[in-house]
Amino acid sequence: MPNLNIRPLAARDSLAALTALLHRAYAPLLARGMNLSAATQDELTTRRRAAEGRCFVAEVNGQLVGTVTVTGPYDEASARWSADVPWFRQRDTAQFHQFAVDPEWQRQHVGSRLVAACEAWARESGFRFMALDVAEPAAELRTLYRRLGYEEVGQVQWPGKAFKSVVMRKPMHNSELRQHLQLLARYNVWATRRLLKAVDLLPEVDYRRDMGLFFKSVHGTLNHLLVGEHELWFKRFAAGESPQLELDSEIETDRQRLKQRLDEGAMGWLPLLDVWPQERLQGQLSYTRTTGQAMKLPFAPTLMHVFNHGTHHRGQVTAALAMLGQSTPELDLVAMLQEEITR
Numbered sequence: 001m002p003n004l005n006i007r008p009l010a011a012r013d014s015l016a017a018l019t020a021l022l023h024r025a026y027a028p029l030l031a032r033g034m035n036l037s038a039a040t041q042d043e044l045t046t047r048r049r050a051a052e053g054r055c056f057v058a059e060v061n062g063q064l065v066g067t068v069t070v071t072g073p074y075d076e077a078s079a080r081w082s083a084d085v086p087w088f089r090q091r092d093t094a095q096f097h098q099f100a101v102d103p104e105w106q107r108q109h110v111g112s113r114l115v116a117a118c119e120a121w122a123r124e125s126g127f128r129f130m131a132l133d134v135a136e137p138a139a140e141l142r143t144l145y146r147r148l149g150y151e152e153v154g155q156v157q158w159p160g161k162a163f164k165s166v167v168m169r170k171p172m173h174n175s176e177l178r179q180h181l182q183l184l185a186r187y188n189v190w191a192t193r194r195l196l197k198a199v200d201l202l203p204e205v206d207y208r209r210d211m212g213l214f215f216k217s218v219h220g221t222l223n224h225l226l227v228g229e230h231e232l233w234f235k236r237f238a239a240g241e242s243p244q245l246e247l248d249s250e251i252e253t254d255r256q257r258l259k260q261r262l263d264e265g266a267m268g269w270l271p272l273l274d275v276w277p278q279e280r281l282q283g284q285l286s287y288t289r290t291t292g293q294a295m296k297l298p299f300a301p302t303l304m305h306v307f308n309h310g311t312h313h314r315g316q317v318t319a320a321l322a323m324l325g326q327s328t329p330e331l332d333l334v335a336m337l338q339e340e341i342t343r
Contacts, residue, residue: 004110006117009055009067017064018057019046025100034135035162038098049098056117058101058110066110068099070118072125084156085133087167093129094122094172109271115148116274123172130172133165142166149277170277177281177300178273184307185269190336192266194329195314196259201326207255211320214313215248218320222258223250225313230265232290233306237299238272242288266310 009018019041026039037045053071057064073089074082082088088095096118101111122130133156134141142152150168157164199207199218210216215224227249235241245251252258285299311331318328 003061004065004113005059006056006113007059009050009057013057013064015043015047015050018050018067019043021064021067021102022046022098022100024103028103029135029138032137033162034137035160036135038100046098052097054121055098056114058105058114060105064102065105066101066114068096068114068118070094070096070121070130072127081158085154085167087129087131087153087169090129092127093131093169094118094125094127095131097132099132109268111144112148112271112275116271119170119172119274128172129169131167131169133167135161136164136166142168148275149280173278175278175281178276178278181281181300181303182270182273184304185266185273187333187336188269188307188310189263189266190339191314191331192262192310194331195317196262198321198327198329199259199317202321202324204255206324206326209324211323213316213320218317219255219258220248220250221313221317221320222262223252224248225310226252226258226262226265229306229310230261230268234265234268236287237285237303237306238268240287244290244292247290 022038022041026036029036030039041049050067050069053069055067055069058066072094073091076083076089079088087093096115099111099114101114119130130150131153132145132150134145136142136155145168148170150170152166153169154167155164156167199222202218206218208217208219211218213221215221224247227245227247231243231245231251235243252261281300283299284296285302286294286296288294314331318331321328
């Protein structure tokens with residue numbers, strides 16, 4: 001995801017642009033007969049709903065591509081509509097609404113990053129659960145929320161709506177296992193970026209020179225990292241897919257594009273680890289190996305293997321840099337921890 005920034009709504013942001021974004025995002029559901037408020041609401045309504053809690057926006061190169069608003073529980077006295085939704089009034093439960101991603105940016109983890117921002121806010125604010133409601137006919141959205149760890153707990157019929165809505169809820173615990181995997185994912189991003197910065201200094205001839213590594217050159221090794229971590233393992237974990245691809249495939253010939261994809265791929269794990277339910281982290285990963293063999297392995301230890309695999313091959317590239325007379329980056333985990341505490 002190039003330059004994706006999740007931040008609170010600012011005074012400089014255009015409410016007209018945010019309203020237009022909501023209209024675009026909800027237009028397909030409106031066309032299917034779901035008269036959701038966000039599909040047609042005016043700018044004043046957008047402002048009012050955003051002011052109900054903490055409104056986050058997703059921005060790419062100055063363009064608003066997503067939004068969501070998270071808030072604490074409602075008071076029945078001031079929000080009479082909440083009487084039929086007890087989950088929205090429970091003191092230990094936050095909830096989010098006015099959630100939208102521009103159609104051109106959907107299926108690129110923008111939505112999961114926005115949800116993760118809401119969940120982080122909820123945890124920091126001391127809430128134990130997060131709740132939401134979604135139109136019952138919007139099966140794709142219900143599937144998304146289930147994948148992010150939300151479970152259906154009830155139904156509600158909002159006045160004036162042509163459909164029932166499903167209420168979903170998720171616990172906001174943050175286990176030691178999740179924290180450990182998040183640490184490894186942060187390190188994976190940090191080390192990848194440090195290594196790629198050092199590789200940038202290599203002349204083209206040295207970058208593609210056969211250095212006797214498992215995958216011959218620096219370029220070949222970086223392509224293997226792209227194949228292994230992002231084209232195979234990421235799709236197994238994130239999408240339940242099992243691509244058939246040779247481990248020495250050169251899927252990205254361009255040096256700068258390869259660097260960009262490695263960085264984007266490393267970043268892709270972070271929002272998933274924010275929202276994957278605990279049951280999934282403690283469960284099994286089923287996939288098919290490139291040989292066609294069906295496998296079922298423990299989810300969390302297998303993900304640890306993916307991050308360890310990156311460390312292994314980054315070490316090979318570092319050795320190649322040293323042999324080529326280039327300066328080598330410090331990639332120790334403790335160096336990242338020291339850097340984090342001094343920020």
